[in-house]
Amino acid sequence: MATKIFTMAIIGLDSELVEVEADTSGGTHFLIVGLPDAAVMEAKERVRSAIKNSSLYFPRGKTVVNLAPADLKKQGPSFDLPIAVSILKRTNQIPDTFAERPKELFAGELSLDGSLRPISGILAMAMAAKKLGVESFYVPASNAPEASLVPGPNVFPVNNLEQLVNHLSGKEIIEPFTSSDINLKNQTSQTEYDFAYIKGQEHAKRALEIAAAGAHNMLMSGPPGSGKTLLSRALPSILPDLTLDEALEITKIYSVADQLPADQPLMTERPFRSPHHTASGVSLVGGGTWPRPGEISLAHRGVLFLDEFPEFERQVLENLRQPMEDGLVTVSRVAGTIPFPAKFMLIAARNPCPCGYSNDPYTNCSCSPVQIINYNKKISGPLLDRIDLHADVPKIKFEKLQSDELGESSKDIRARVQASRTIQENRFKNTGIFTNSEMSNQQIKHFCSTDKESQAILRQAVEQLHLSARAYFRILKLSRTIADLEAADEILSKHVAEALQYRPRVE
Numbered sequence: 001m002a003t004k005i006f007t008m009a010i011i012g013l014d015s016e017l018v019e020v021e022a023d024t025s026g027g028t029h030f031l032i033v034g035l036p037d038a039a040v041m042e043a044k045e046r047v048r049s050a051i052k053n054s055s056l057y058f059p060r061g062k063t064v065v066n067l068a069p070a071d072l073k074k075q076g077p078s079f080d081l082p083i084a085v086s087i088l089k090r091t092n093q094i095p096d097t098f099a100e101r102p103k104e105l106f107a108g109e110l111s112l113d114g115s116l117r118p119i120s121g122i123l124a125m126a127m128a129a130k131k132l133g134v135e136s137f138y139v140p141a142s143n144a145p146e147a148s149l150v151p152g153p154n155v156f157p158v159n160n161l162e163q164l165v166n167h168l169s170g171k172e173i174i175e176p177f178t179s180s181d182i183n184l185k186n187q188t189s190q191t192e193y194d195f196a197y198i199k200g201q202e203h204a205k206r207a208l209e210i211a212a213a214g215a216h217n218m219l220m221s222g223p224p225g226s227g228k229t230l231l232s233r234a235l236p237s238i239l240p241d242l243t244l245d246e247a248l249e250i251t252k253i254y255s256v257a258d259q260l261p262a263d264q265p266l267m268t269e270r271p272f273r274s275p276h277h278t279a280s281g282v283s284l285v286g287g288g289t290w291p292r293p294g295e296i297s298l299a300h301r302g303v304l305f306l307d308e309f310p311e312f313e314r315q316v317l318e319n320l321r322q323p324m325e326d327g328l329v330t331v332s333r334v335a336g337t338i339p340f341p342a343k344f345m346l347i348a349a350r351n352p353c354p355c356g357y358s359n360d361p362y363t364n365c366s367c368s369p370v371q372i373i374n375y376n377k378k379i380s381g382p383l384l385d386r387i388d389l390h391a392d393v394p395k396i397k398f399e400k401l402q403s404d405e406l407g408e409s410s411k412d413i414r415a416r417v418q419a420s421r422t423i424q425e426n427r428f429k430n431t432g433i434f435t436n437s438e439m440s441n442q443q444i445k446h447f448c449s450t451d452k453e454s455q456a457i458l459r460q461a462v463e464q465l466h467l468s469a470r471a472y473f474r475i476l477k478l479s480r481t482i483a484d485l486e487a488a489d490e491i492l493s494k495h496v497a498e499a500l501q502y503r504p505r506v507e
């Protein structure tokens, strides 16, 4: 009879149960069947060597390993360990306790000498294992901290195949891994950039504070050298702490994308991604033959910084529209589509024209009108409509540049941002969202009631500025954040008035 054990296959950000069955009979071949990719096929060589080099016995006859369900594509080296274990059970080198339901899960890549190497996607597997009621999860030792982030199955850190065989035969027990304490407070990066050292630009700083508080999108426009890049780089210094749920969401994405730092089981800082303007559509939104998360998903719950915004390919920028609306991106693959979360705040910076001086009172612009029109055409109306905060970053005056006066420190600004984020967390408890920018229209109705005076201002703005329905709802969300920064329960007319200031001027 074939021996059955269980492992997980990563599909997008989720993970599905896979049965591994080994059978041995006459012949001399070692076969793996059940839609394996090249890396899984190579498991044959690694598994054979790992077993032989661990003072264990590899069957001489024909060995067939079946990965089921057969229609699910198996990818990557994580099947090495389950394949080895199924062969060792089949040849009675490990006691075979047959289970219909997965009590034990195995995942890991094998080296030729039998030691285990870390794999990607462990957190996604652990979350699925918890749902399935798995009791024991055997993982490469260096993956154990990540696997134990969600309380669920016992996580057994395995160093090598021999150690696992001894454990499963009861000779030498491996102790389950107990997770270390997770502290997410005040983890925000100590960047070298502090708002205190950025002179002037109060308007842009205020807009960045609002953006950070409610996770809103923002576009900065101004001539070269006015400090747009500098301001954006300082943004991480005022971002609020991650909640544990947010940290787990981010970690799952980084783990599947194989971008989790080796010594860091949990992502503790909000991501700040700044892809270059030559970035391709796939690298920005995700995809590929085996779909991987793109920059917008790696920026989930953090910042996607697009410097020199109009220099990006227009089509690449248009790809951002749908994820900016839905907070997720669906990547197509041969069999259906895969969703990746992408709730990022877009921070973009641009010059007013290719040479940068079209609005400058002191320097002549060298661009032709057609060049300026073409430059501005790169960013479509619907994309601009999704940006809540439009801030001008003008050239600063010499006196300001020269003065030694320090601005407000990032620490103080961050304290206000954090307080307003805590208000939002409480507001949205158990709703699955964390920030004002994520509110649905229904939630806006519920949480953003306005008084008569505010309504009058809004009506005037919608009529005079010809605002779209989307812009209207976005202004309400922004007003909510501005009110939260003052810990005001009600949205007042001054909050709405400030929110309206950040809409783009109609040219």
Ligand SMILES: Nc1ncnc2c1ncn2[C@@H]1O[C@H](COP(=O)(O)OP(=O)(O)O)[C@@H](O)[C@H]1O
Residues within 6 Å of the ligand: 197, 198, 199, 200, 201, 222, 223, 224, 225, 226, 227, 228, 229, 230, 231, 349, 396
């Ligand atoms: N407001 C400012 N306060 C202090 N230094 C500034 C300011 N604006 C610009 N700088 C200096 O000028 C350099 C260029 O600014 P940068 O942010 O790259 O400009 P931009 O992106 O708008 O072209 C910065 O590295 C910084 O040294």
Ligand SMILES: [Mg+2]
Residues within 6 Å of the ligand: 225, 228, 229, 230, 307, 349
């Ligand atoms: Mg710049």
